[in-house]
Amino acid sequence: MELNIQTNHVNNAVDEMKDSPSGDWDTFKKAYQLNQLSMTNRNEITSLKYLPNLELMPHQQEAVEKVLFHMHGRAILADEVGLGKTIEAGVILKELMTKGLVQKVLILVPSSLIQQWVGEMNQTFFIPARAKHRSYPWEAYDIVISSIDLAKKEPHASQIIEQEYDLLIVDEAHRLKNANTKNYQFVKQIKSTYCLLLTATPIQNKIDEIYHLMQIVRPGLLGDKKIFKEQVKESNYDAVQTLIKQSMVRTKKSDVLDEWATRDISTIKVDFNEEEKEVYHDLEGINTSHSLTNLTLKREFCSSREACYLSMQKQENINNEELMNKIEQLPHHSKALRTIELIQELDEKVIIFTEYKSTQLYLQWLCQQNGISAVPYNGDFRKSKKQWMLQLFKNNAKVLIATDAGAEGLNLQFCRTMIHYDLPWNPMKLEQRIGRIHRFGQKEDVNIYYVVLKNTIDEKILHLLYDKLSVFKGVIGEIDQILSNFGIDNFEDEVSEILDESRSEREAAIKIDNLVSIIQSNQPEEELRDESS
């Protein structure tokens, strides 16, 4: 057999020539050039010419080329956190639009990221994407960004399903991995010529999840689910891998690490003063209905007096006025004071992360007392307030005090110093925090500080968990993901349970070791593995 070359179009065109109006030379030349522009040249991403301020990293360029020239515009973008999936998606969108292939676009993202997507599309790519507004119907938008939670609700869902989109983008697509959910059922029904699913969690590990995401990107390709699973079990393993590579782009941080700014991590240890030690000790002895509460209170106290006090106030069964009075009497918090010193030593912008809103308030007050300009940032703020706070931080303030909620997806490359005021128990969360500043586009080295109270739960976590998990050096992704394969759904719960139930630190250490080894044995470049084997 040989290559089939279709030529009938050109023959028809010549026949039409005689009866067609004749264009002038200038128009003829322009028509020629415009046609050149709209062609897909696999050696070139045309739209980059129109985006002079955008510089793609090599892995991004490669991803975009793969999706455009080999994956026919239907793909899963599964780069690790912070490698710039949004940029990749933006370039692909721009390119398809420039070629005249795409006009109507639906972008589904978590609601916390809507404004960021709108901003990025408009400012970086000159793409007039709009957030869905309640007073306009779906069909009125060319390029609309919405949260999946809104879109899947009626009457929106059926209106969306009626539309014929040219491109569908779903950010954080791991929300679609379960075929029984409304999310999945909904997205599966959306009609679109091109389709990009963005996710940072590795779906390689779970055959079901791959199957379902692939069903969206390439419906039908993997055949019947039951047979698919049997086949995978039997032997057709490589074939499936190859197929998935046909539709998925995945770059890991370690693959591109040398291009990265390095991270410099320091731990600052602080002593409680005598009064604080006493309170901390008293907290260990409180009688509570559930022993987990003690742990929580201790954690909170390591963060701020306020966090602990408020939490005690809420618990009806804790009736320890004496202790609460003691806490109330404390003039300051040693860790907070040390942190203020640290900020004063640093001659640049700083982001502080804390787990508690009351700590956030306290730190802000303390900054103010010390003449340091600080702005808060948390998940409760309305969009406009968030934008405003970021603007303030970028232009005026020295410090941004953030809680984890609401900070996901933020790009703060203009800052290179981060203080972890308290350590999250899930190292994933820590990685996400650091990812705010240690990401592509960061040209300078990044400084990370941990502020830890000696001889407290703080330090315990540091030793038990963090030291072992090589988090300090950088790349650890997807812990929750890995663990969920073993039926452990929430890393944080698991850790608090271990710490709580263990009678000695030694026992806790062993248990955590076990947990860590599960993660390590499953770490990177996981081959496709059948969950039931």
Next chain:
Amino acid sequence: MNQAEIHGFLYDFFTKRQADILHNEDGLLKVKLTKELDQKLMNRPFYWQYIQAMGKEGEPLSVTFQSKENTSEEGEWVHFGSPRLQQIFDIIKEEGKYTTLYEQLEEKTNRTPLYPWFVCNLQVKYRGWYVHDELVSLGILLTNGTMRFNWMEENMHEEYSETIPDYAYTIPLIISPQRAMEQITYELSKRIKEDSQNFYDQSVALYEKEIQMLDDLTDLNDEESQNFYEQNKEQIYERLYPKVELNWVNGGIFYLSKDKTNQLTSI
């Protein structure tokens, strides 16, 4: 052309087509459309139908186009990828699809012959394990069949006009455009086949792999799975099986002087 150049492009487009420029500042262009442009751009066929039925003149719309931030007024935002710009591109592509043009001569006294060239610009569209288009420009001298590649690149800076210059006359065609086209597709197909062996092999291999996969994964025991199988087979074929298509971009007859003709045929 980049975002900053869109303004000038729009200005040229509308002035060339006799639209009145009502306001012109950098990044902001307000135009009063002509009837023809209104019909092509504004998508209101019912209005024009009605006007025609009533035997009236009709009132073309005015539109403001904005291509830069912070202009004195707001207008319709025009950018690369916007449907409006695409529409305008399409108009130009359509208007410039066919042509008959004559070389402009310095010679103003002697009778000068002009030689007919059939020029065609074609899209070569590859579909298979990769997606790729090429634009090929060819000219054939219609008196003796000499073929010339990269015709447009060679002639981009020449001047051609729609009317034959005074004192010039055209040499009649010996080969018909249809015949020339046949020759071109034959020659081009030969070259494409020679150059794309790797593309062909890779595509077929991948195609077969996916078909194999599909065979393994479907159980053809009922009508439904039979349909499913056929549907997917079709889909895989469309996506991966190597195909090349020649499409017409634009072309026409160009009349060139003997000098220019010699120059093009000698290389």
